[in-house]
Amino acid sequence: MAATSHPLATATALDVLRRGGNAVDAAIAAVAVLGVVEPHMTGIGGDCFAILSDKDGKLTGLNGSGRAPMAASLDRLLDQGTTEIGPDSVHAVTVPGAVAAWQKLLSEHGTWSLADALAPAIAYAEDGFPITPRVGADWAEEAPRLARDKGAAKHFLVDGAAPAVGSVHSLPALAETLRRIAEEGPKGFYEGPVAEEIVATLAARGGWMSLDDLAAMEPTSEVPITTDYRGYTVAELPPNGQGLTALILLNILEHFDLAGLDPLGPERFHLEMEAARIAYACRDAYIADPSAMTETVEALLSSRYSERLADGIDPGRRGERPAASDLVPDADTVYLTVVDSDRRAISLINSVYHGFGSGIVTEKSGIALQNRGACFVVQKGHPNTIDAGKRPMHTIIPGFVTKDGAPFMSFGVMGGAYQPCGHAHFLTNMVDYGMDVQAALDCPRLFWDDANGPLSAETTIPKATLTDLAARGHEVTMAASPHGGGQAIRIDKDTGVLIGGSDPRKDGCAIGF
Incomplete structure (x- = not known):
C-alpha cells in the first residue's frame, strides 16, 4: 500500500511495488515525482527525513537536513543589522539534503538504483503533468512572489501567472537536472555545473554558500x-x-x-x-x-x-x-508512507518549507531552493541561533x-x-x-x-x-x-490487512493491492 498527497505519486509507488521494488524504492520514486508535480511543496532543493520499520518492528531513522554555510555566523548577521532571517532572505537557504538522503535510503534499505527511482519524475518533468485543484490553488497564491525572481518566473509561471487547474505543465530544466543526478548520482547535484549554479545564484544575492558546503552534505542515521x-x-x-x-x-x-x-x-x-x-x-x-x-x-x-x-x-x-x-503553521511539505508485502514500512517527509522555498530558483537547472534557515533565530545565547555548519530547528x-x-x-x-x-x-x-x-x-x-x-x-x-x-x-x-x-x-497483524488513509485537505490518495 502507498499513501501520498498526489495521485500520480501514489500510482508511481504502486507501480514500483508491482515491479518488485520494496517500500523504500517505491517511496523514493514517489517523493521524486512529488518534487515535480507539487513543486511548491517539495523538491531536490529541500530536505528529507524518514523512519523505517522492518517486519519485526525494529525502527531506524534518517536525518537528511542540510546545514548553514560554513561562512555563516551570528556576529556577521548582526554586523549587517539583521535581527531575523525572513523566509525570502538569501540567508534562509541552507544546503539541500534531499538528494543525498534519497541515495542513502536506497543504498542501505532499497533494491533499486537512484537512476531507476528517478525515471518517473524525469518523465513527468519532461512530458508534463496536470495541475490538480489543491496544487493549482496553492500555486496561484505564490504567483506574485514567484514573479519577483527571474528563475522562478521562468520555470513556474506561464505568461506571468500560475498554470491553471487542469492544464498540463512541464519543467524541462528540472528534467535535465534530474537526468544528470540519475547519471552521476548525488555528485551530479552537489558538485559540478549544478552546484556551481546554486552557489553563483546565491552569491549574486549576497549569500555565503560555497561549493565545499554542498560537497560536504552528509545525511545522518x-x-x-x-x-x-x-x-x-x-x-x-x-x-x-x-x-x-x-x-x-x-x-x-x-x-x-x-x-x-x-x-x-x-x-x-x-x-x-x-x-x-x-x-x-x-x-x-x-x-x-x-x-x-x-x-x-x-x-x-x-x-x-x-x-x-x-x-x-x-x-x-x-x-x-x-x-x-x-x-x-501552514508551510509547504509533502508526507508519504509505503508498506510492502514483506511489511517493511517507511514514513517519509520532504519539504522546501514555505511555498517554493525561498522563492529563489536557479535559472538553468530549475531548482527551487529551500528556506529552512528561516527557522534559525538571530539571538545571542539561544541554542537555535545561526552558526557555521549548524542545522536549524526543523519542522x-x-x-x-x-x-x-x-x-x-x-x-x-x-x-x-x-x-x-x-x-x-x-x-x-x-x-x-x-x-x-x-x-x-x-x-x-x-x-x-x-x-x-x-x-x-x-x-x-x-x-x-x-x-x-x-x-x-x-x-x-x-x-x-x-x-x-x-x-x-x-x-493489522492479526488479519494481515493494511488500512490506509489520505487527507482530503490535499489531492492525494491511499491505494493498496
Missing part, C-alpha cells in the same frame, strides 16, 4: 526517540527536528481523560490547545541542533516533567504561556507507532509548525476516540497563527464548541484554509 501513550509506543526522530514536541504534547495529554470527552467538544480542544502551547514553548526554548541544546531529550520526556507541565493547565480557562512562535517530522513491539502504523501530518499538534490530534483520534485511519485524518482541526494569538478553526468545528472556547478565554477566528494534510497506513 538516527535512533528514533519514543514515548508511551496509553499502551502505544510513538516514535519520532530526535532533534534538530521538532518531533520531540509531539512526544511532550502526548505526555501532557496522557494526564487527562480525553476518552470521556466529545472529540469535537470544547473540553477536548481546550486541553489540546493548552497542552500544545506548553509543548511548543518547550520547543522554542530548547530544540536545536543537538550539539547546541541545553536540555536533554530524556529530561524533556521524563514523567516528572510532563506531570509538572500538565499541572499548569486550567481545564476551564486559557492560561498565559510564553509560547510565542514565528514559524508559519518536518515523520511518525511511527508500534504496539507490543510490533509495527502498528506509519503516519505523518503536514503543515509546518502544526505538525506536532497534528500528530497528537491524529493519534488521540484513534487511541482515545476509536476512529479508523481515515476518520482520524478527516477530523476537524484547530491551531493558531501565533501561539499567543487567536485560535484558527476549520469550518467543520461546531459553532457551539467555538462559542464555549471563547468563554474559556480563547479568541477564535475561522481558518482561511485547512490545517495541513496527512497520510497513514495501519498494519
